[in-house]
Amino acid sequence: MTTEVDDLKFRDPEAAEELAADIEAQMARIDEPVEIMHVCGSHEQVIAKFGLRSMLPADLSITMGPGCPVCVTNMPEVDEAVALAEAGKTVATYGDMFRVPGTVKSLADAKSEGASVEVVYSASDAVDLAAENPDEDVVFFATGFETTAAPTAAVLQADPPENFYVLSAHKYVPPAMEVVAEMPDTDVDAFLAAGHAATITGYGLFEEFTDEYDLPVVVGGFEPLDVLYGVRRILEFIEAGESGLDNAYPRGVSREGNVAAMGAIDEVFERTSGEWRGIAEIPEANFVLRDDYAAHSARRQFDVEAVDGAGDPLTEECICGNIMAGTASPKECDLFGEECTPSNPVGACMVSDEGTCKIALEYGGQPDL
Amino acid sequence: MSDETVTVAHGSGAGKTREFIEDRICSRFADAGGDPDLAVGLGALDDGAVHDLGDQSVVVTTDSHVVSPLSFPGGDIGRLAVAGTVNDLAVMGATDPLSLTCSLVVEAGTSLDLLEEILDSMQAACEEAGCAITTGDTKVMGSGEIDGIVINTTGVGVLPRGEHVPDAGLSPGDKLVLSGPVGDHGITLLAEREGFDIDGDLTSDVAPINDIVDAALDTGTVTAMKDPTRGGLATALNEMVRKADIGATVDETAIPVRESVAAAGELLGIDPFDVANEGKVVFGVDAADAEAVVEAIRSTQRGSDAAVIGEVTADNAGRVVLDTGFGRRYLSEPEGEQLPRIC
Structure with a gap:
């Protein structure tokens, strides 16, 4: 084993071959199937784009868990945003959320019917929109994990205009890993944790998780070599029969994380139990605004009415939930690439660039070679 | 009757466009399949049609050009309209274009300077390709009825080597x-x-x-x-x-x-x-x-x-x-x- 974490160059196929050879030797020694779950759409993208699975032995599987923030946003949360838009508010949101179907319609549908929906690139763009339109109520439909929760917290701390409101659908990843680890039909042997989210939370918080669930966790980066290195590190733990924790992304992640960002999140949000789309009710995984910020809370300030009307019957056939829990793959879905495509998505996994189904379609899958 | 409408995805160039063109458009036109002189027709969905006329073969192709913005680094809609059609002829094997048409549809309110710049750029591209605009048509639409300028060009060329090259001709080992x-x-x-x-x-x-x-x-x-x-x-x-x-x-x-x-x-x-x-x-x-x-x-x-x-x-x-x-x-x-x- 020659390649070490400090040597990781971007996109060096030779180093990748070396790591793949190490992994093959490790798997031969372990001599039984291993399933590693990652929880980040960006990991899935790099794995699919570079065809990394084809470099790995057949008995080593790498599956994507609940790592797409757009995908786990619950349908009633989308419905709330749609209802606010239809009630005359200006709803600002990230582009990925725009076409995610709610029970009856998406924000894109609402916009095409005349509602005011704006795509923004950041929370501060949404604040600017409110400042430029003082006569309108601007609701920022705030989605994403710790990485986008932190900037939402920051704009709320910075005394935004009175007509700026937040509809928070922010979510916190670590409790979801616990839920997946406890699912009866998961065979996950280890987690490759998401480097992006860990830049905020730090990797130290996974210590408790590895102890409690007796599973190795390695925080990984997003270049092909980062992923292969992380996998090799995980197999070292498995081979040694340990449930260790390591940071394979030291150029981005520290043990403590971004203390200021975590402080802002804690000050602005509290965590409550909530449903993640298609997966389960997850304890302490939804970020909602604390009482101090009630004046900017869309849920507190406006009556959000329930959506009338029946949903798309195809939704019943969508297996996004199982796919996000890592217990099914897109190929097992009858709708995949047929009734469900990025331009006409049934489930959220086909909408977002972080979604398992969209990635599987975009990068064409892995040939049987 | 259905309430389906044409969407942007129908024209994006990928799978949905193919279905749209094959099932909704081409299927409605007779393919002139019985014409012995038509070497490549509509059904082939190639870059152009090929007519065998005794000792010469003629290739015909057409393309309507829309682009936003109208001018961009490296070119404009005029250059695009010439290159697009010349290139469609070329990939059929007709590397020596005989005749190029220019059908302009212009939105009222378009800057005349911009229009002239675009037409000059068409002429410059024609000189590069060794061809000429030989006939054309001009329509002006009301403001908002189309977006800026649409240019259709149709190209006619002969096959200097007698044979056309299909896009379907690959064989193993190539x-x-x-x-x-x-x-x-x-x-x-x-x-x-x-x-x-x-x-x-x-x-x-x-x-x-x-x-x-x-x-x-x-x-x-x-x-x-x-x-x-x-x-x-x-x-x-x-x-x-x-x-x-x-x-x-x-x-x-x-x-x-x-x-x-x-x-x-x-x-x-x-x-x-x-x-x-x-x-x-x-x-x-x-x-x-x-x-x-x-x-x-x-x-x-x-x-x-x-x-x-x-x-x-x-x-x-x-x-x-x-x-x-x-x-x-x-x-x-x-x-x-x-x-x-x-x-």
Whole structure:
């Protein structure tokens, strides 16, 4: 084993071959199937784009868990945003959320019917929109994990205009890993944790998780070599029969994380139990605004009415939930690439660039070679 | 009756466009299948039609051009309208265009200076391609009735070598040759629309490439040709293998992509293989001639980065396998409109 974490160059196929050879030797020694779950759409993208699975032995599987923030946003949360838009508010949101179907319609549908929906690139763009339109109520439909929760917290701390409101659908990843680890039909042997989210939370918080669930966790980066290195590190733990924790992304992640960002999140949000789309009710995984910020809370300030009307019957056939829990793959879905495509998505996994189904379609899958 | 409407995705160049064209449009026109002089007709869905007229064969092709913005780094809609049609003739084998039409539809309120600039640019592109606008038509629409300027050009050419080259002619063992870097046009336009200011000077590759095709045809046995416009290299390669019912393996590290295009593509979340080129050709070439054809293309003005990018295979019929330099995956066709990633 020659390649070490400090040597990781971007996109060096030779180093990748070396790591793949190490992994093959490790798997031969372990001599039984291993399933590693990652929880980040960006990991899935790099794995699919570079065809990394084809470099790995057949008995080593790498599956994507609940790592797409757009995908786990619950349908009633989308419905709330749609209802606010239809009630005359200006709803600002990230582009990925725009076409995610709610029970009856998406924000894109609402916009095409005349509602005011704006795509923004950041929370501060949404604040600017409110400042430029003082006569309108601007609701920022705030989605994403710790990485986008932190900037939402920051704009709320910075005394935004009175007509700026937040509809928070922010979510916190670590409790979801616990839920997946406890699912009866998961065979996950280890987690490759998401480097992006860990830049905020730090990797130290996974210590408790590895102890409690007796599973190795390695925080990984997003270049092909980062992923292969992380996998090799995980197999070292498995081979040694340990449930260790390591940071394979030291150029981005520290043990403590971004203390200021975590402080802002804690000050602005509290965590409550909530449903993640298609997966389960997850304890302490939804970020909602604390009482101090009630004046900017869309849920507190406006009556959000329930959506009338029946949903798309195809939704019943969508297996996004199982796919996000890592217990099914897109190929097992009858709708995949047929009734469900990025331009006409049934489930959220086909909408977002972080979604398992969209990635599987975009990068064409892995040939049987 | 149905309440379905035409959507942007119907015109994006990928799978949905193919279905739209085959099932909704072409199926309504008789293919003139009984005409013994029609060597290539509508049903072939090739880049143009070929009529055999005794000792000469004539190729006809047409294309309507819309682009936003009308002027962009490296060209404008006028240059695009000439290059697009000249190149469609060229990839059928008609490298010496005989006649080009210019049908203009202009929105009231369009700047006359801009219009004249665009027409001058058409003339300049014609001179590069060695052809002339020989007839045309002009319509003015009310403000808001169309978006700026639409230009249709129809091209007529003869086949100097007597034979046309189909896009479906690949056979196992052929090498795939690409005339230069991909993604320039599509990434430049997307970056322009997003207001991206990237130091790497992005420029569209829009240009007539009949000289490149001439060089290749003069040098070796070319089995198939296609210009990878809408839907990009990924769509062109998939179309070529699907039509020939064979497979291909492509080496990603051999495909030329400019650094600035690759960088902008990563920022925008758009793969340079999935977006339009307006001055490139993919060739299927008999393996024995591949190196000579690459050398011949490299000696042309715009062919200096030509390369062998892959090989046609008997297995994996209808699919393109991409060797990423790391592992392997299928190269899929882009689905729907390519929109920049937002979050």
